[in-house]
Structures are given as structure tokens and as C-alpha cells.
Amino acid sequence: MVTLQVRDVAVVYGERPSAGTRAVDGVSFDVPTGEVVALLGPSGCGKSSLLRAVAGLEPLAAGAVLWDGADLAGVPVHRRAFGLMFQDGQLFAHRDVAGNVAYGLRGVPRAARAGRVAELLDLVGLAGYGSRPVATLSGGERQRVALARALAPEPRVLLLDEPLSALDRALRERLAVDLRSVLVATGTPAVFVTHDQDEAFAVADRVGVMHAGRLLRLAPPDELWRAPGDRDVAAFLGYEAFVDVAAPSAAPLLAALGARAPRPQDAPGAVVALAEGAFVVTRDAAREDIGGAAGLKGVVRGVTSRRGRSEVRVDVDGVGAVTALAPVGARWEPGDVVPLTIDADAVTVLP
Numbered sequence: 615m616v617t618l619q620v621r622d623v624a625v626v627y628g629e630r631p632s633a634g635t636r637a638v639d640g641v642s643f644d645v646p647t648g649e650v651v652a653l654l655g656p657s658g659c660g661k662s663s664l665l666r667a668v669a670g671l672e673p674l675a676a677g678a679v680l681w682d683g684a685d686l687a688g689v690p691v692h693r694r695a696f697g698l699m700f701q702d703g704q705l706f707a708h709r710d711v712a713g714n715v716a717y718g719l720r721g722v723p724r725a726a727r728a729g730r731v732a733e734l735l736d737l738v739g740l741a742g743y744g745s746r747p748v749a750t751l752s753g754g755e756r757q758r759v760a761l762a763r764a765l766a767p768e769p770r771v772l773l774l775d776e777p778l779s780a781l782d783r784a785l786r787e788r789l790a791v792d793l794r795s796v797l798v799a800t801g802t803p804a805v806f807v808t809h810d811q812d813e814a815f816a817v818a819d820r821v822g823v824m825h826a827g828r829l830l831r832l833a834p835p836d837e838l839w840r841a842p843g844d845r846d847v848a849a850f851l852g853y854e855a856f857v858d859v860a861a862p863s864a865a866p867l868l869a870a871l872g873a874r875a876p877r878p879q880d881a882p883g884a885v886v887a888l889a890e891g892a893f894v895v896t897r898d899a900a901r902e903d904i905g906g907a908a909g910l911k912g913v914v915r916g917v918t919s920r921r922g923r924s925e926v927r928v929d930v931d932g933v934g935a936v937t938a939l940a941p942v943g944a945r946w947e948p949g950d951v952v953p954l955t956i957d958a959d960a961v962t963v964l965p
């Protein structure tokens with residue numbers, strides 16, 4: 615069942631709407647019961663403006679936000695029963711952890727509050743933290759408290775604006791997974807704004823890619839990756855090379871892709887998109903089978919060490935400069951010619 619509906623919403627900043635910045639330009643999407651939707655896009659694409667418009671914090675220049683079919687125009691923020699969570703959890707510094715969470719339980723009888731606070735802290739992985747002053751918490755713990763507080767009043771939908779952005783990468787990845795579990799466990803539908811692809815993919819049932827105020831594509835993570843639909847979306851997701859199927863120089867690549875490659879006569883104008891890491895260099899340069907019958911090769915520009923692998927910047931004929939993966943400790947020098955295979959999961963065709 616669809617609960618939240620966003621219909622052709624526009625947000626315009628400035629004195630005169632006709633001349634102002636069109637931060638959001640006709641965006642529509644639904645959030646059905648229990649679903650988490652991530653809005654992903656580069657800085658300035660309008661994600662926060664859209665979220666604020668859904669919350670009722672920003673006036674709509676056009677369109678509508680509906681809950682269960684009822685237009686929310688004129689319904690103020692505090693009457694929407696939507697939960698909000700931001701990058702900085704905005705905890706009350708003078709209250710302890712339990713006090714912060716209890717703030718979200720103002721309507722609950724006093725006697726029931728302590729039990730409910732304990733339940734919520736348990737849910738976000740902070741059992742026993744109730745009496746800690748918030749000043750003594752780590753960044754990740756603070757955001758867990760903010761999540762517990764936002765969930766306390768059982769919001770109809772939770773709106774999250776870059777809630778993990780202030781944390782370091784490792785913590786962000788772990789918290790993204792935990793956050794999803796909490797949203798699923800409580801059945802809370804959510805809209806999650808982020809500029810981080812990994813975070814969006816880890817958190818959401820569907821990911822929407824925004825660009826210049828528009829929602830370009832909205833799909834489940836795997837589907838979005840396999841079929842980004844257009845080049846802007848693909849590039850933002852991490853596809854780094856785009857090869858026109860009809861170009862004569864594409865022949866070796868198409869030969870290496872075999873049956874997966876579109877035939878130029880069937881798909882004129884199609885483009886093969888290759889993600890970072892689509893090419894794989896193997897250690898044993900002597901092996902004839904590597905690179906397939908097409909003998910795909912790359913000329914090394916440089917090698918960078920990563921955890922558990924090496925990344926080799928290579929020039930591939932007909933493709934350009936790409937980042938290929940190689941086993942850890944690869945020792946190639948610039949100018950070396952290396953054989954390449956292709957990881958089929960990192961290649962897609964744009965119509």
C-alpha cells in the first residue's frame with residue numbers, strides 16, 4: 615500500500631518564484647508501507663530541498679505531498695507526524711541519553727516511558743546507555759540516540775537528511791546496515807538523503823538518483839546498477855568508461871564481451887558502460903587464455919595499493935583510461951602491457 619506520495623513537487627528559492635533557483639523541478643515518487651527510499655545525488659542537486667518540502671519545512675512552488683491519499687498542503691510540520699533526523703543529531707546537551715529519547719515520548723504516560731526508552735535503546739544497540747551524558751558519546755553513538763529519539767513517537771514516515779555523513783567511512787558502512795535493520799524491524803517507511811552510493815545501496819529498498827533538481831531514475835539497488843538507464847546516472851553510480859557500440863575501435867571490447875555485447879546493427883546508438891574495476895589484470899601475464907580470444911590488453915599508467923588488491927590505471931584501446939583490479943602486490947611499471955579479462959557484473963549496456 616502506498617502511504618507517502620510526492621507528486622510533481624517543485625521548490626523554488628528567491629523572492630520571485632519565476633526568477634528564483636529551481637532547486638527541485640517536478641519530482642514524483644511513492645513510498646509504500648515499510649519501504650526505505652534513498653535519494654542519491656551530488657551536492658546541490660536538490661535532495662535536501664525535496665526532503666524539507668516533504669516535511670513541510672519548505673513551501674511547494676508546484677505539486678503536492680499526500681499521505682494516504684490526503685493532500686498535506688496547509689498541514690504544518692508538527693501535525694504531519696513525520697520523524698526528522700539530520701547529519702548532526704541535534705541532541706539536547708543538558709539531558710542524558712534517556713532524557714533525549716524520552717523527549718520523543720511526550721504523549722506517552724510517564725509510567726510507561728522508562729520501559730519504552732529501554733526498548734528503543736536496545737533497538738539501536740545502546741542498551742544500558744540511558745544515564746550517560748550525551749557529551750560523552752562518540753559520533754556514531756550520538757546518531758544512534760538521535761535515531762531512537764526520532765523513532766520514539768512512532769512516526770508515520772522517517773525523513774533522514776545525510777544522517778551518517780559526519781562519521782568516518784568504516785563507521786558509516788556499519789551504521790548504514792544497522793539503520794536499515796532498525797527501519798525494517800519497526801516497519802517504518804523512510805526517505806533517506808545521501809550523496810554516498812554505498813550508503814544508499816546498503817540502506818534502501820529503492821534508490822532514486824537526482825541531478826539538477828530532477829529525479830532521473832528510481833529502482834531497487836541491483837536493478838539500478840544493472841540498468842542505470844542513462845549516462846548521467848551511470849556516471850554517478852561509478853561507471854567510468856563509455857564506449858559507443860558503433861565505433862570501429864569498439865571491436866576488441868565487443869569481441870571480449872561475446873554474447874553480452876549488443877550488435878551494432880541491433881542497437882545503433884547503444885553505449886557499453888564499464889564500471890571501475892570492470893577490467894581485471896591477472897598476475898600471470900604468460901597465460902594465453904587471459905583476455906579471451908580477443909586478446910584484450912591494457913598499457914599500464916600506474917599502480918595503487920589498496921586493502922586486499924591493487925588498482926592499475928591502464929589505457930585500453932578503444933576504451934580509454936580505466937581502473938583495473940589486480941592481485942595485491944602487483945609490480946607493473948608504466949608502459950608494461952598487461953592482459954585483461956572483464957567482470958561481466960561491472961558492465962552494462964545503455965540503450
Ligand SMILES: Nc1ncnc2c1ncn2[C@@H]1O[C@H](COP(=O)(O)OP(=O)(O)OP(=O)(O)O)[C@@H](O)[C@H]1O
Nearest residue numbers: 627628635637656657658659660661662663664809
Ligand atoms: N535557502 C536557500 N536559499 C536559496 N537557495 C538555496 C537554499 N537552499 C538551497 N538552495 C539552493 O538550491 C539548490 C539545491 O540545494 P540542496 O541543499 O537542496 O541540495 P543537496 O542536493 O541537498 O545538496 P547538499 O548535499 O550539498 O546539501 C542549490 O543550488 C542550493 O544552492
